[in-house]
Amino acid sequence: MIKNLGLIEAKGYDPYANLALERLLFEQTGPNCCVLYLWQNAHTVVIGRNQNALDECDVCALEAEGGHLVRRLSGGGAVYHDLGNLNFTFLIPTKDFDIAKQNAVILNALQSLGINAQATGRNDLTVDGRKFSGCAYLHEGEHSYHHGTLLVAADFGALSRYLQPSPLKLQARGVKSIRSRVVNLSELSPSLTIQQLKSALGQSFGKVFNSQVERIDSTQLDEEYLEQLRTHFASPAWNLGKKRHLSQGAEARFSWGTVRLDLEIAEGLIQQAYLWTDALAEGLPILVERALSGCALDASELRSRLEGEKIDKQVAFDLTQLVLSIAAR
Missing domain, CATH: 3.30.930.10 (Bira Bifunctional Protein; Domain 2)
Incomplete structure (x- = not known):
């Protein structure tokens, strides 16, 4: 009190x-x-x-x-x-x-x-x-x-x-x-x-x-x-801060904020990820970048690793879809 x-x-x-x-x-x-x-x-x-x-x-x-x-x-x-x-x-x-x-x-x-x-x-x-x-x-x-x-x-x-x-x-x-x-x-x-x-x-x-x-x-x-x-x-x-220099990326707008996600992908795995966002959760990029590093381009694995970092389920779902859309380009 x-x-x-x-x-x-x-x-x-x-x-x-x-x-x-x-x-x-x-x-x-x-x-x-x-x-x-x-x-x-x-x-x-x-x-x-x-x-x-x-x-x-x-x-x-x-x-x-x-x-x-x-x-x-x-x-x-x-x-x-x-x-x-x-x-x-x-x-x-x-x-x-x-x-x-x-x-x-x-x-x-x-x-x-x-x-x-x-x-x-x-x-x-x-x-x-x-x-x-x-x-x-x-x-x-x-x-x-x-x-x-x-x-x-x-x-x-x-x-x-x-x-x-x-x-x-x-x-x-x-x-x-x-x-x-x-x-x-x-x-x-x-x-x-x-x-x-x-x-x-x-x-x-x-x-x-x-x-x-x-x-x-x-x-x-x-x-x-x-x-x-x-x-x-x-x-x-x-x-x-960090400069954007990864080979693939995209911007998207969700109900919880605007994001820019950059990825380095090789042999079907995400080698590195950078996330920028105006989301109010100040610790989100660290959690996302850790979850995505070394992850396969599989929806189930992506969501599992994101949710494993205690990321909100809707945020994990939205980011999973964004990763897959970037990889498909």
Whole structure:
């Protein structure tokens, strides 16, 4: 049961430092405690843990215009951050993790500001079907977090210029572009400011969890460890990840996410597999790549090995069909 609430705001707009602080809070938030972390990144594309950076973002354009690319720890899709965007993270013990309750903090805060919003789909917050927030999650043992974006007055021109979503993803959602399905909260409430939203979130946090909210002093945190974490998040090896170089592959869209699967096949066996995805399950690629390595191109064996890795049966079925379709080309 949550008894203690903490609130902390990032000191600056450096995406690498902000993700470093998120990681430190993730590791150090104790039992019976929930921390709400509010932060902003300047001119940044944040990709999901399992996405291919060069597929999701025009990295050359972003960097030429002084922007930053960073890979987060959670799954899900790519997002654009600027100072018209406020980010939130709930850091909470896994046993107390409750998406509906955490979403209620956001929705109730917006209600107090005159905006009637809803949680929809697998991870979106919307107003009249238009998305202003996308969420993602991370679970590691006893620690979990739930984080997301809040579009207040974001630059949609930059968003459209840098992000390169799969046409399959847009088609599945019945839209022609990212811009057509998102909305800034300032469009719904023209006088809304980031500071007003921060204040409303802090008040709603205490009300939903029925406890006093204590401010966390960021100067008391381990600066040396934060710098180590920042170095990791700023690393090109982390942010660009593995390059696609296998001989066969295909992209597909399923109810649980968009995937790109690459295979190296020889003598009827899968020699190597790479999976990129915006699925919310952050550990999925490791499980899939391990299951497929050395597997024969047989539907029963493919499904058995995938399900043996504790992969959801529908996901295992969909990936089996994708593997067989790639092999048949």
